[in-house]
Amino acid sequence: MAMRRISTRLGELDCQVVDALPDGAPPELAVILCHGFGAPATDLVPLAPELMNLRPELAQHVRFVFPGAPLTLASMGMPGARAWFHLPQEVLMGQQRNWDEYSLAVPEGLPAARRAVMGVVSALSAATKLPYGRIVLGGFSQGSMVTTDVTLRLEEAPAGLCILSGAPIAQTEWKARAANRKGLPVFQGHGRSDAVLPFQGAERLRDLLTQAGLAVEFLPFDGPHTIAPEELEKLADFLVARLPAR
Template sequence: MERALRHVATRLGELDCHVIDALPEGATPELVVVLSHGLGAPATDLVPLGPELMAFQPALADRVRFVFPGGPMAWAHGGRAWFPLPDAVMRGEQRDWEQFARDVPPGMPAARRALMSTVDALCAAMKLPYGRIVLGGFSQGGMVSTDVALRLDEPPAGLCILSGTLTSEPEWRPRAQGRTGLPVFQAHGRYDPLLPLGSAERLRDLFVASGLTVDFHAYDMPHAIVTEELEALAAFLAARLGGR
C-alpha cells in the first residue's frame, strides 16, 4: 500500500526548510537529499521535485528524505537568494564568463556558512555522516551546493548540479582534487540564455580532471528543468543507495 507523503516546514541550522518523505513514522532515512533553489525563487520552488523523483524510482520513497532549504536572503524582486548578483548580470549584460569563473561571488561565504549549518543540523538530528548526504540545487543553488560539497570535512554521498556553472575556480580547483571519486550529476540546457552551456562544460572538465565521477547531461531546454532530466537524476540518486 502506498504511504502518505509527509511535508514538514522547520528550521535547520540557519535556514528555514521544507522536508519531504514517505518513510514510516520515526524511521531514519538511509540517505538525505538536500536541494537548493535558484535566485529569486520561493523557498518551496523545488519541493514538487520530491514526489516526482520518488515516482521515477520507488526506492527513493522507501529510503530517502528530501530537504529543501530557503536561501538566507530576501530578494528585492521577490523570493529568496543565496547571494547577490550584480545588476549587469540580472539585466543579461554579463558576458565576461572568464571573470565570473574566477571570482568568488560576494555573499558566497555567508551562503556557504548557512547551508553548512543546515547540513550539520541534519546530520546531528538524524545521526548520519556526511557520506549519507547528497547536496544539489538549481542555478545559484547549484553553485552554493558545489561550494559546500567541496569544503565539508568528509565527502558527501553525491553532488547534483542543475543548470549551475563554474565560479570561484581558484578555490574550487584545489578542493576538487581532494574529492576524487565523488559522484556528480550535472545537467544543463543547450539553449540556456542566462548561464551558457560552455561554462557548465568547463565546470565538468574541471571535475573530470580532478578525478570526480561526472554524469553529464545536456538537454534541448533553456534555463529550466525537464522530465528527462528528473528521470536521470532519480536514477543517479537511487544509485547512491547502493547495497545499503
C-alpha cells in the same frame, strides 16, 4: 504513498522537509536541494514527489530537504524571491553576462551562503544520525553553485553532488579543492539553449571536476534554463545508486 511535509529550521535556514518513509523508519539517505536565484524558498519542493514516483525506492528510504536562501529580493520588487548571494547589477541587467570573467572571482556573499548551507548539513546529520557520506547535496542554478562550493569544502565528502543548470564560480579555489574529492559521484544536467547560464560554462565545470578525478555523469538536453523530464529520470537513478547496498 503518504507524503509528509514539515517546515523546520536547520542551522540558520528555514527548510521544507519532505519524505514518505514508513512510520518510525529512519532515512538511509538525505538529499538537500537548493533553489535558484530569484525563486521562492519552496520552488524545488515539487521535485520530491516526482522523484519518488519515478523510483519508489526513494520513497522508502530518502528524506528530502529544501532550504530557503537567506537573502530576500523584496527591495527589487520581488517580495517572495530569495537569493543565496546578490548578483552585480550589470549581470542582472544582462549587459555584462561575461560568465568567464565572473567565474574567476569569489562572489560577494558566497562565504555567508556557504556557512548557512554547511549549517544545514551539520544540523541534518545530527537530527537524522546520518554521516555526511549519506547526504547528497545539490541544487538548481545559483543553488547548485553554493552546493558545489560546500561539497568541495566539507570536512568529509558527501554521498554525491547534483548540479542542475549550474556554472563555475570561485574557479581557482574550486580547482585547488576538487582533487580532495577524487571519485565523488556527480550528476550534472544542462540545457544546450540555456540563455541564463551558457552551456559552455557547464562544459567547463564538468571538465574542471572530471580532471580532478570526480566521477561526473553529464546529461546535455535540448532546452533552456530549466529542469528537463529526462534529467529528473537520470537524477532519480543517481539517487537510487547512492542508497546503501542491501
